[in-house]
Amino acid sequence: MDYDTYGSNAVELAIDLANVDRADPTWVHTFLVAHDEWWTEGTALELTSAEDEAVGQTSALVREVALAGSQPEVMTRLNALLALASPRPYATDHDGELHLHYARPDAGAVEQLTTTVAMGLSQVVVQHGWQRLGVCSAEGCGNVYVDTSRNASRRYCSNTCSSRSTVAAYRARQRT
Numbered sequence: 807m808d809y810d811t812y813g814s815n816a817v818e819l820a821i822d823l824a825n826v827d828r829a830d831p832t833w834v835h836t837f838l839v840a841h842d843e844w845w846t847e848g849t850a851l852e853l854t855s856a857e858d859e860a861v862g863q864t865s866a867l868v869r870e871v872a873l874a875g876s877q878p879e880v881m882t883r884l885n886a887l888l889a890l891a892s893p894r895p896y897a898t899d900h901d902g903e904l905h906l907h908y909a910r911p912d913a914g915a916v917e918q919l920t921t922t923v924a925m926g927l928s929q930v931v932v933q934h935g936w937q938r939l940g941v942c943s944a945e946g947c948g949n950v951y952v953d954t955s956r957n958a959s960r961r962y963c964s965n966t967c968s969s970r971s972t973v974a975a976y977r978a979r980q981r982t
């Protein structure tokens with residue numbers, strides 16, 4: 807089991823989607839453009855407001871799966887997300903490395919995105935355990951993450967949050 811391979815796969819897309827800043831009204835388009843390796847060439851990335859809303863719903867569902875505190879809760883939320891997916895996987899080496907894409911190549915952006923994150927997230931949960939999903943312990947962060955460390959010891963969403971918290975703890979010790 808090689809946790810390092812998580813980095814390049816669909817679960818990272820799911821985590822990015824769950825952590826995206828949804829305050830910017832153009833966030834869906836920005837997100838789709840930033841992750842264009844997942845979409846079939848020529849997929850329209852200018853969405854209607856209803857489609858934007860569907861992407862927002864997917865983002866919220868991924869976050870709920872990551873925040874779930876028990877296996878029954880994870881299953882309920884994961885199944886709600888999977889119900890929105892229309893998987894039809896295919897193998898591709900478009901970037902030089904053989905990997906799977908999960909949605910019909912001719913599906914619209916919403917279907918490609920929702921299907922990809924639902925499949926990526928559920929594979930990690932089923933293969934490695936729902937405890938691998940967590941929420942950042944840094945004060946004021948709230949980002950979710952997938953723990954790819956060998957001993958499942960991760961507590962922060964990023965190195966930035968990790969070092970920020972280490973510095974804060976160090977200062978707190980200095981004060982006392």
Ligand SMILES: [Zn+2]
Pocket residue numbers: 843844898900901905907
């Ligand atoms: Zn790809």
Ligand SMILES: [Zn+2]
Pocket residue numbers: 942943944947948949962963964967
């Ligand atoms: Zn964080």
